[in-house]
Amino acid sequence: MMAEHNYKGNVQSQRLFERGSKHLVGSVNSPVRAFGSVGGDPIFIQRGEGAYVYDADGNAYIDYVASYGPMILGHAHPRVVSAVTEAARAGFTFGATTEQEIELAELIKSAFPGMDLIRFVNSGTEATMSAIRLARAYTKRKKIIKFSGCYHGHEDNLLVAAGSGVVTLGLPGSAGVPEEVVKDTLVALYNDIDSIRELIDRFPDEIAACIIEPVAGNMGVVLPEQDFLKELRQLTEAHGIVLIIDEVMTGFRSKFGGAQEHLGIEGDLVCLGKVIGGGFPVGAYGGRKDIMEMVAPLGPVYQAGTLSGNPIAMTAGIETLRILQETDPYPALAETAEALEQGFKQIAGDLDVPLQVNRSGSMICPFLTRQPVRDFASAQ
Ligand code: PLP
Secondary structure (H helix, E strand, O other): EEOOOOOOOOHHHHHHHHHHHHHHHHHHOHHHHHOOOOOOOOOEEEEEOOEEEEEOOOOOEEOOOOHHOOOOOOOOHHHHHHHHHHHHHHHOOOOOOHHHHHHHHHHHHHHHOOEEEEEEEEHHHHHHHHHHHHHHHOOOOOOEEEEEEOOOOOOOOHHEEOOOOOOOOOOEEOOOOOOHHHOEEEEEEEOOOOHHHHHHHHHOOEEEEEEEOOOOOOOOOOOOOOOOHHHHHHHHHHHOOOOEEEEEOOOOOOOOOOHHHHHHOOOEEEEEHHHOOOOOOEEEEEEEEEOOOOEEEOEEOOOOOOOOHHHHHHHHHHHHHHHHHHHOOOOHHHHHHHHHHHHHHHHHHHHHOEEEEEEEEEEEEEEEOOOOOOOOOOOO
């Protein structure tokens, strides 16, 4: 949305797009930036400040995307800028451990007390991929359950589209992912506990892990219905299935901590990303000590990274979490999102456009339908 109405055109963005197309795939480094679903060519951002981003032509926009989550404090927060600048002066990366890694882990644990041990990685994808490997090693089982419409990054095992409306064995959701690779990925239906029961009945003692977004944010926003997550917790526990709560999007988003806290469940493993890096590439997985102790160097599950725990990225995360802890912006964020929700509803009502708005704190999604949206099928 334009912050000012003096639109200056998109000549520079067009030029950059043409130049970029000669060198970068589709002129982008992540497909959602290509504007494929919304039309038009990508805008090129020059800078961001607070709630605004400015493109190469000098147009200002209110940024509702916030880099898909990390920029919860707005762009270039002065405290984060100064912490990162100071950290950079001390060197960028050492291939050895720094105190910043411990500090960020301590801050995360203050909000996620169930995470006995943590491992930092470079993205949400790495976090979920590593958590799945670990759960398989821990249980000595192969199969995993994911939910249709949930996204956990682009790792082969998790890139599985749901069968249409039925609980089904996974099919590859991307070219280049062989069926053998996803044959152990089972797809359940969000908000449908019976779909999990069926899979467990069908494959008793074969399921290593169940991974879920506690509030789904990747099929639009879909909230878990009453008791769904609690029942999921009970079922997974009863059957020795490692429950992986993917809080890459929800972590530190609706409150200081995770969605699981206010939803009243605890995962065996938790995955984090986005906000904990304050805009730098950081992911993390962690959880129960007996499971995490299987990760190298303590145990036999190999997982590593040249830049994992990078001190500049850790510093951005530390400062971001400190500011969130000190200022508690969450009620204000929720209020702003609620005002947006009311605005959507009023306009839709005035124009007689069908509308459902799903919202969890500042995660908000309008759906142009009269039916409640509670799973992937209704979201579609
Ligand atoms: N898990 C969830 C819930 C996500 O929303 C995302 C990214 O949007 C990921 C995992 C993957 O994170 P990344 O893009 O950092 O690899």
